[in-house]
Amino acid sequence: MFSEQTKIGINGSIEIPGDKSISHRSIIIPSISSGICEISNILKSDDVLRTMNAFKEMGVEIKEENKKIIINGKGLGSLKKPNKEIYLGNSGTSARLLTGLLSSQNFESVLTGDKSLSSRPMKRITNPLSEMGAEIVAQNGKLPLHIKGKVLNNCKIEIDIPSAQIKSGLILAALNTEGTSYINEKHITRDHTEIMLETFGADIETKKNVDSSQIIINGKKNLTPKNIDVPADLSSSAFFIVAALINKNSNITLENNTWPNYYRIL
Numbered sequence: 001m002f003s004e005q006t007k008i009g010i011n012g013s014i015e016i017p018g019d020k021s022i023s024h025r026s027i028i029i030p031s032i033s034s035g036i037c038e039i040s041n042i043l044k045s046d047d048v049l050r051t052m053n054a055f056k057e058m059g060v061e062i063k064e065e066n067k068k069i070i071i072n073g074k075g076l077g078s079l080k081k082p083n084k085e086i087y088l089g090n091s092g093t094s095a096r097l098l099t100g101l102l103s104s105q106n107f108e109s110v111l112t113g114d115k116s117l118s119s120r121p122m123k124r125i126t127n128p129l130s131e132m133g134a135e136i137v138a139q140n141g142k143l144p145l146h147i148k149g150k151v152l153n154n155c156k157i158e159i160d161i162p163s164a165q166i167k168s169g170l171i172l173a174a175l176n177t178e179g180t181s182y183i184n185e186k187h188i189t190r191d192h193t194e195i196m197l198e199t200f201g202a203d204i205e206t207k208k209n210v211d212s213s214q215i216i217i218n219g220k221k222n223l224t225p226k227n228i229d230v231p232a233d234l235s236s237s238a239f240f241i242v243a244a245l246i247n248k249n250s251n252i253t254l255e256n257n258t259w260p261n262y263y264r265i266l
Contacts, residue, residue: 009249016237016254018043018230021164022192024051024093026228027062028101028172029196030071031055032078035225039069042230047091054098057082075222076176081107085144088113093165095143096125100169103134104176105149118143125169128157132173132181154179154219162187167215174217175202183215200224 023043028051030037042048052069056062059080061072079102088094088111095111099122102109112118123141130136132155135148154177159166167185171193174181188211197204203218237254244250 009247009251010240010244011249011251013253013255014237014240016232017041019233020045020048021093021190022196022230023048024091024097025168025192025196026230027051027055027069027071028097029193029200029223030225030228031060031062031073032076032101032175033073033200033223033225034075035073037071037073037225038227039071040067040227040229041232042069043233046089047094050088050091051094051098054082054086054088054094055079057084057086073223073225076220077106079105079107082109085110085112088117090114090117092117092120095120095122095145096163096165096169097172098169099125099136099145099147100129100171100173101176102147102149103129103132103136103173104152107149109147109149111143111145111147113143124161124163125166128159128166128170129173131155131157132170132177134173152177154181156182156184159183159185162189164189164192168193171197171204171215171217174219175221175223177219179219181217181219183217184212185215186212188213196228197223200226 018041020043026039026042052062063070086109095113098111121141122138122145126136126138132152134152135150137146152173157170167183167189170183194204194206194215201224203221205216207214240252244252
């Protein structure tokens with residue numbers, strides 16, 4: 001027999017949190033642009049907050065006002081040497097993207113993580129970065145990573161493993177590298193990084209084939225700040241959608257449902 005609550009159904013409006021992958025990039029890219037960016041609907045998960053704290057430790061002014069994250073970036077080479085190791089918890093996205101970005105800076109840094117992250121392979125990002133001349137010392141191919149930032153060389157890199165994290169780490173390294181870099185991925189992956197960078201004025205081009213792509217980056221071009229509205233994460237709404245479908249007389253409204261999953265530049 002159905003309870004009275006089941007007869008009534010599930011009703012109301014639900015604000016869906018922002019997409020995690022785009023939230024990471026919405027901190028990283030504004031932090032190396034030249035000017036102020038406002039980010040709305042960012043996901044405040046542990047992983048995203050690790051990325052945010054990393055940039056605060058590197059001197060980026062980041063604050064929250066009126067439910068928005070305000071980032072005052074100073075340009076590609078503006079990051080400062082952190083006073084301590086950068087702890088990333090369990091965030092693989094933070095680790096791989098920051099490894100690429102920090103490889104081309106003018107200071108040394110150390111990335112650490114929790115037990116789980118420290119067991120994950122990092123050679124898949126450190127090996128291709130070494131082709132650009134990066135100097136990274138790993139612990140048996142894993143965290144902690146000791147990164148000696150330096151001037152990198154542009155080159156052509158092949159990515160065998162389908163990973164948007166690896167590709168994004170290499171793109172971030174190429175941004176601060178003189179000349180033209182070519183990143184060839186044998187399997188197409190999510191292109192959040194490329195889309196956002198293009199919007200921020202990076203000299204980046206993507207040539208896609210049926211199942212592969214080539215990303216071409218001309219480095220050392222300053223990024224122009226834009227405001228970002230992070231879209232909702234469809235997967236986070238799945239529980240509410242299913243609950244409404246299996247309960248009669250349900251009527252729910254999903255807020256922030258800017259699907260398909262692309263952010264809005266305001």
